Amino acid sequence: MHAPKHSLPQRSTLCIHAPDAPDGFAALTPPIHRASTVVFDTPAAFRGRAARLYDGYAYGLYGTPTTRALEDQIALLEGGVRALLLPSGLAAIAVATIASVDAGDVVLLPEGFYGPARAMIEQLLSRFGVGARRYHGDATVELAHAIDHRSRVLWIESPGSTTFEVRDVARMAREAHARGIRVAMDNTWATPLGFQPLRQGADISMQSLSKYAGGHSDVLMGSLAFADEDIYRRAKDVARLLGYGVSGEDCFLVSRGLATMPLRLAQSAESAATLMARLETRAEIAQILHPSRPGHPGQDVFARDYTAGAGLFGIVLKREFDAAAVDTAFAALEIFKIGASWGGAHSLIAPSDPKSERADLEWLPDGPYLRVAVGLEDAGDLAVDLFRFLDALSRAPGKSAA
Numbered sequence: 001m002h003a004p005k006h007s008l009p010q011r012s013t014l015c016i017h018a019p020d021a022p023d024g025f026a027a028l029t030p031p032i033h034r035a036s037t038v039v040f041d042t043p044a045a046f047r048g049r050a051a052r053l054y055d056g057y058a059y060g061l062y063g064t065p066t067t068r069a070l071e072d073q074i075a076l077l078e079g080g081v082r083a084l085l086l087p088s089g090l091a092a093i094a095v096a097t098i099a100s101v102d103a104g105d106v107v108l109l110p111e112g113f114y115g116p117a118r119a120m121i122e123q124l125l126s127r128f129g130v131g132a133r134r135y136h137g138d139a140t141v142e143l144a145h146a147i148d149h150r151s152r153v154l155w156i157e158s159p160g161s162t163t164f165e166v167r168d169v170a171r172m173a174r175e176a177h178a179r180g181i182r183v184a185m186d187n188t189w190a191t192p193l194g195f196q197p198l199r200q201g202a203d204i205s206m207q208s209l210s211k212y213a214g215g216h217s218d219v220l221m222g223s224l225a226f227a228d229e230d231i232y233r234r235a236k237d238v239a240r241l242l243g244y245g246v247s248g249e250d251c252f253l254v255s256r257g258l259a260t261m262p263l264r265l266a267q268s269a270e271s272a273a274t275l276m277a278r279l280e281t282r283a284e285i286a287q288i289l290h291p292s293r294p295g296h297p298g299q300d301v302f303a304r305d306y307t308a309g310a311g312l313f314g315i316v317l318k319r320e321f322d323a324a325a326v327d328t329a330f331a332a333l334e335i336f337k338i339g340a341s342w343g344g345a346h347s348l349i350a351p352s353d354p355k356s357e358r359a360d361l362e363w364l365p366d367g368p369y370l371r372v373a374v375g376l377e378d379a380g381d382l383a384v385d386l387f388r389f390l391d392a393l394s395r396a397p398g399k400s401a402a
């Protein structure tokens with residue numbers, strides 16, 4: 001990995017300055033390498049190729065100068081000793097988990113964990129003897145209750161998927177480490193620009209680069225950054241044995257996205273703040289969910305620990321609006337598209353039902369739930385669009401008795 005020459009630059013600078021190309025070609029952007037075969041000078045070098053897995057080049061699947069350059073850049077951004085790229089955020093969660101457990105061990109995960117990752121652990125890894133235990137909140141008591149001698153890794157997602165509860169990561173990491181449990185965090189929402197899991201005590205920081213880093217809804221990738229070389233090597237071994245690698249073209253797209261991520265993230269968050277302020281005036285809404293909102297679970301921790309936030313938030317509509325009325329109102333939207341994922345230039349909205357799969361949402365009002373991902377369109381246009389939706393909702397016949 002390329003060590004910084006002097007003091008470490010700001011993270012917005014690190015997003016733009018990719019490490020120098022090893023072959024000395026002087027362009028501002030890293031070259032795209034494509035390769036399956038890597039060739040060797042001698043049979044002895046070929047026979048010893050396994051030794052090149054972590055630091056050199058042995059086979060295209062295990063790394064090229066293109067993938068290594070992006071890994072180095074992400075390690076610097078995250079403050080980690082190493083980073084590893086995987087074909088998706090979900091694959092990154094899988095690799096970090098499998099690298100941390102044996103059969104008989106238990107994975108601790110929050111109720112609000114990213115749904116497909118929860119299913120991967122609870123439905124797939126369970127078939128191989130890996131247990132899962134969900135915890136609520138971040139209270140020390142809760143964790144103390146969930147942890148037992150089989151617990152091996154604690155996953156934290158902060159803010160939590162869909163409902164955005166913010167957790168006290170440093171405190172949870174201390175609690176877990178005191179019991180010899182590894183700490184892994186899904187930091188996709190805030191990105192390393194907003195929060196630095198490794199500096200707060202996590203051992204592994206995971207991001208879906210498909211979101212703000214890719215930034216244009218056209219690439220899938222995930223990353224892990226590591227606090228120590230040993231866990232990096234374990235994760236690299238798992239990725240190798242599962243046959244996970246990433247393409248040079250995809251790295252190029254992520255690297256290009258990273259350069260503008262600080263601007264895009266700031267714009268998305270600012271437009272989201274504008275929209276949330278405008279939406280407060282609307283009687284159709286019961287609650288708006290975002291870590292910056294007064295009274296939001298963990299809002300004090302967010303104010304203390306986060307230096308930036310994302311433009312992804314939730315809306316709970318008043319319970320008098322039934323599902324059919326909400327579905328009808330979607331037709332009034334002209335700019336927002338209906339879709340999953342987020343972090344791109346296009347604004348997205350999608351219905352969701354967090355209470356259907358979680359047992360820790362007593363605090364969340366009943367009512368139809370929408371997740372809003374704010375893109376880069378004009379914030380005024382976006383507000384007009386959401387007002388069109390709410391006007392259509394108010395006019396819809398499908399109201400149940402309040």
Ligand SMILES: *Cc1c(COP(=O)(O)O)cnc(C)c1O
Nearest residue numbers: 088089090114186188208210221
């Ligand atoms: C999208 C997302 C993932 C999964 O990322 P993919 O790249 O789509 O596999 C994981 N965690 C969170 C919080 C996400 O939003």
